[in-house]
Ligand SMILES: [Ca+2]
Ligand SMILES: [Ca+2]
Ligand SMILES: [Ca+2]
């Protein structure tokens with residue numbers, strides 16, 4: 001097989017007493033295959049851009065920070081204020097807070113801020129995004145590339 005060529009799919013047959021012929025899904029994108037009496041091997045063309053162990057084709061969160069736990073979809077835990085869903089609460093998430101903050105007793109999202117985002121930011125659910133809500137944001141702030149605590153909002 002030429003370099004860079006991919007196999008569209010793999011079939012398997014024969015004895016299956018140890019599951020050797022159970023081809024895992026997704027059955028595509030392999031670049032090399034090999035087999036032995038008790039095992040089968042295939043090399044996948046997929047990369048893992050964020051290095052969390054979940055290949056790009058299955059990873060729903062492609063920018064996970066190093067060291068963050070991930071689920072089967074390659075996504076970090078749901079963390080309050082982690083709008084980029086990369087596992088930290090950092091300056092980029094703060095930009096969202098800034099953008100949607102209203103100050104005290106100014107109710108409803110400012111122009112361009114989605115209601116759903118505003119509702120997440122309004123921790124005390126009093127209709128504004130102000131200093132009280134920012135206090136919770138500060139407790140969740142982990143800094144760039146540091147995994148944040150999913151229970152930070154307490
Ligand atoms: Ca990944
Ligand atoms: Ca990921
Ligand atoms: Ca983040």
Ligand SMILES: [Ca+2]
Nearest residue numbers: 122126128129
């Ligand atoms: Ca509030």
